[in-house]
Amino acid sequence: MALSKRLAQVGRECVACGTCMKVCPRAAIRVVSGVAARVDGALCVGCGKCAKICPADVIAIVERGTAG
Amino acid sequence: MKKKWYDYLWIGELLYWTLGLCNILFAWLGMLFFTIPLLVALIGGSKAYCHRYCGRGQLLGLLGKKLSRNAPPPKFLRSRWFRYGFLAFFMVMFGLMLRGTWMVFTGAPLRQTVTLLWVFKLPWQWAEVDMVAPWIAQFAFGFYGVMMTSTVLGLATMALFRPRSWCVYCPMGTMTQGICMLKQKKEDGGCGGESQKHCGAAENSGQ
Numbered sequence: 626m627a628l629s630k631r632l633a634q635v636g637r638e639c640v641a642c643g644t645c646m647k648v649c650p651r652a653a654i655r656v657v658s659g660v661a662a663r664v665d666g667a668l669c670v671g672c673g674k675c676a677k678i679c680p681a682d683v684i685a686i687v688e689r690g691t692a693g
Numbered sequence: 694m695k696k697k698w699y700d701y702l703w704i705g706e707l708l709y710w711t712l713g714l715c716n717i718l719f720a721w722l723g724m725l726f727f728t729i730p731l732l733v734a735l736i737g738g739s740k741a742y743c744h745r746y747c748g749r750g751q752l753l754g755l756l757g758k759k760l761s762r763n764a765p766p767p768k769f770l771r772s773r774w775f776r777y778g779f780l781a782f783f784m785v786m787f788g789l790m791l792r793g794t795w796m797v798f799t800g801a802p803l804r805q806t807v808t809l810l811w812v813f814k815l816p817w818q819w820a821e822v823d824m825v826a827p828w829i830a831q832f833a834f835g836f837y838g839v840m841m842t843s844t845v846l847g848l849a850t851m852a853l854f855r856p857r858s859w860c861v862y863c864p865m866g867t868m869t870q871g872i873c874m875l876k877q878k879k880e881d882g883g884c885g886g887e888s889q890k891h892c893g894a895a896e897n898s899g900q
Contacts, residue, residue, distance in 0.1 A: 638771045638772065638773070640771060640776070640860060640861050640866060640867075640870060641740050641743070641866075641870050641873070642740070642743050642744075642750070642857060642860035642861070642866060643740060643743055643744030643745075644750075644754070644857050644860065646744060647744075656739075656740060656744060658738055658739060658873055658876070658877050659734060659738060659739040659740035659741075659869060659870060659872075659873030659874075659876075659877075660870065660873050660874055660877050677763075678855065678856075678857075679855070680766065680854070680855045680856070680857040680858045680859075680860050680861050681766065681770070681771040681860075681861045682765040682766055682768075682771070682855070683771060
C-alpha cells in the first residue's frame with residue numbers, strides 16, 4: 626500500500642497520557658515504556674485525529690520525509 | 694471499536710464522589726487512585742493506568758465532548774518546570790494534610806471541613822465519623838479535599854482547553870512518567886532527558 630504524504634510527529638514534551646492511542650483509527654501511535662508516544666510511520670496516514678485531541682498539543686502533522 | 698470493561702471506569706469516579714458525599718470515610722478509597730498508578734509504573738514500567746484505567750481521565754474525556762472549548766492549552770502547561778513544580782506543590786500540600794492527620798492522632802481536635810483549592814474551607818458537619826478514630830476521619834476530610842481540588846482544576850482546564858488537559862499536569866501522571874523514564878534509563882540508557890526527542894518522533898520504517 627502506498628504511504629500517505631503526511632504523518633504525525635510527536636514533540637519532545639509528550640506527557641505519555643495515551644489519549645492519542647484511543648483515537649488513532651490505524652493503531653499507528655502508542656506510548657512506549659510510559660515515556661512518550663511513538664508513531665509507526667508505516668501505519669500512520671496523517672489523518673490528524675491524534676493531533677486534534679492531544680491535551681498537551683505536542684503532535685504535529687508533517688510532510689513525510691521532513692519528520693525529525 | 695468494541696468497548697472493554699475498563700472503558701467504564703469513569704463510573705467508579707462518579708461513585709467515589711457520591712459515596713464520599715454520603716460518608717466522608719469513603720474518601721479513603723481514593724488511595725487506590727494513588728497507589729495503583731505508582732505500582733503499575735514501578736512494577737510494570739508503563740503508564741497503562743493513564744491510558745486505560747484512569748476513571749477521572751475518562752470522565753473528563755466524556756464531559757469534554759460537550760463542555761470543552763477544545764482549544765490548545767498554553768505551552769507552559771506542558772513544560773517540565775511547570776509539571777514538576779506543580780507536582781512538588783501538590784506533594785507539599787499533601788504533606789501538610791498528613792501533618793494535620795498526625796496532629797489529630799496526637800490529640801488535636803478533629804476539624805470537620807473539606808479544604809478546596811488549598812484555601813476554601815467547606816463546612817462538612819453532616820458527616821458521621823463517630824465510628825472511627827478521629828485521625829482516620831481527619832485523613833478522610835483532608836484526602837477528599839485533595840481529590841476535590843484536583844477534580845475542580847481538571848474540570849476548569851477541561852472547559853478552557855482540551856478535554857483531558859488535566860492529564861498534562863496531573864501530579865500522578867508526572868510522577869509515573871518520571872518513574873518510567875528512570876526505569877528506561879536504567880535499563881538501556883534510552884528515552885529519558887535529552888534523548889527523549891528520539892522516542893516520540895516518527896522514526897520507524899515507512900517515513
